[in-house]
């Protein structure tokens with residue numbers, strides 16, 4: 001019997017294909033996982049920003065989740081945009097039903113500055129979802145929102161990662177440095193120690209969906225059985241190349257290139 005590795009994303013949509021469910025599924029596919037998706041919100045957005053959001057009804061969210069758990073294996077799952085507290089509660093009740101790694105990208109505000117989650121959902125995220133995670137991957141503003149502390153230095157990033165695990169019960173925390181100047185350094189606290197993942201900063205405006213792509217890549221690698229540290233290391237390489245060979249598409253911040261690590265593509269693309 002051939003073994004298929006299955007990864008699930010629970011997130012919002014991006015019709016322009018750079019972020020959200022679309023970015024996650026492209027990443028799963030590229031990393032040779034069978035990709036599945038449950039949609040929380042349909043978002044009218046593109047490289048310039050968010051135009052409108054339509055939240056799917058709660059009972060429909062439940063039916064989508066049920067469609068997965070009654071029929072399909074899940075080796076790892078990620079969540080992205082979960083805008084409302086009641087959606088979070090439904091998802092938090094469902095996750096323990098399946099025995100899989102859980103990576104949370106705590107999406108709050110898009111790069112274009114548009115809010116993708118309601119203020120009142122933050123407490124549910126902290127109290128009910130974080131303790132279920134194998135890993136949470138906040139950028140700096142999201143880590144500040146979770147911990148309630150300003151992050152200015154690399155020391156602050158490390159302390160935030162540690163606090164998210166020790167004070168909020170996350171399995172591990174990866175605080176991403178995409179929003180800082182200088183080298184792109186992310187810090188992982190795995191419950192025991194801090195690990196640093198560093199790449200050069202690539203000079204480009206085309207970084208739409210980097211966080212989605214990164215967390216989806218980590219999810220795919222965990223599904224395939226890599227250790228947490230190795231999964232983050234491989235995913236960091238994947239997202240760095242996806243930014244390096246990003247597409248100059250649209251009138252705003254262009255999307256990352258999900259097949260940039262294919263040698264034959266990156267050599268000829270740009």
Ligand SMILES: Nc1ncnc2c1ncn2[C@@H]1O[C@H](COP(=O)(O)OP(=O)(O)O)[C@@H](O)[C@H]1O
Pocket residue numbers: 138139140176177178179184185186199200201202203204207209210211212214236239240243
């Ligand atoms: N210009 C860049 N060059 C290289 N790496 C980057 C760049 N911008 C972001 N990254 C990396 O992309 C990943 C996503 O980070 P970040 O942009 O902070 O997340 P988000 O998209 O959630 O805001 C991180 O590994 C970060 O270090």
Ligand SMILES: Cc1ncc(COP(=O)(O)OP(=O)(O)O)c(N)n1
Pocket residue numbers: 011012013014019020021043080081107109110111112116207208209210211212213
């Ligand atoms: C539906 C949806 N989910 C998440 C995001 C945010 O994407 P992210 O990878 O954090 O990167 P930016 O696009 O904000 O750079 C989104 N836009 N849409």
